Amino acid sequence: MGMDVYGKNATAEVGGYFRNNVWWWHPLAEFLTTTYPDLTAGCIHWQSNDGDGLDAAASVALADALDRDLASGRVTAYADQYAAELSALPDSECDLCQGTGLRTDAIGREYGYDKPRDPDTGKGGCNGCAGTGRREHFGKSYPFDVENVREFAAFLRHCGGFEIC
Numbered sequence: 001m002g003m004d005v006y007g008k009n010a011t012a013e014v015g016g017y018f019r020n021n022v023w024w025w026h027p028l029a030e031f032l033t034t035t036y037p038d039l040t041a042g043c044i045h046w047q048s049n050d051g052d053g054l055d056a057a058a059s060v061a062l063a064d065a066l067d068r069d070l071a072s073g074r075v076t077a078y079a080d081q082y083a084a085e086l087s088a089l090p091d092s093e094c095d096l097c098q099g100t101g102l103r104t105d106a107i108g109r110e111y112g113y114d115k116p117r118d119p120d121t122g123k124g125g126c127n128g129c130a131g132t133g134r135r136e137h138f139g140k141s142y143p144f145d146v147e148n149v150r151e152f153a154a155f156l157r158h159c160g161g162f163e164i165c
C-alpha cells in the first residue's frame with residue numbers, strides 16, 4: 001500500500017506524480033504538518049487517500065519553505081533528531097513467542113519453530129524474532145530522510161496543485 005500524489009496541472013515531469021509507501025509517507029507528512037502548520041493547513045487529510053491536497057499557490061509556497069530549509073540545514077537537523085529518537089526506541093518483546101524465542105502455537109509446532117534455533121543451520125526458533133525473543137520497535141518501520149524531502153519539494157514546485165490518492 002502506498003500514497004499516490006498526483007500533480008493537477010504539472011509544469012514539468014517531476015510534478016506529475018510522487019509516491020511514497022505508507023511507511024515513508026507518514027513521517028514525511030508529519031514533518032510537513034508540524035514544521036509548517038500554516039503552509040500545510042489547506043490540506044486536512046494528509047494521512048489518508050481521500051484526494052485532499054493543496055492548490056498551486058500553496059504548493060509553491062511550501063516548496064519555497066522546503067528549499068529554504070533544505071539549504072539552511074533545518075531539514076537535516078530534523079532528520080538527525082528523528083534518527084536519534086528512533087535509535088533510542090527500545091526493542092519490543094516478540095508477540096509470536098511472548099519473548100521466549102520459542103513459538104509453541106500450532107504453526108510453531110508444525111514448522112519446528114518451537115525448538116531452539118541451531119546457530120549452525122539457522123533452523124528452529126521463533127520465526128518472528130529469529131529465536132531472540134526481541135523485535136525492533138514498531139516505530140523503526142517509519143523512515144525519514146532529507147532526500148525524500150528534496151524529492152517532494154521538487155514535485156511541489158512543479159505540480160500545479162496536488163491530490164493525495
Ligand SMILES: [Zn+2]
Nearest residue numbers: 094097126129
Ligand atoms: Zn519470537
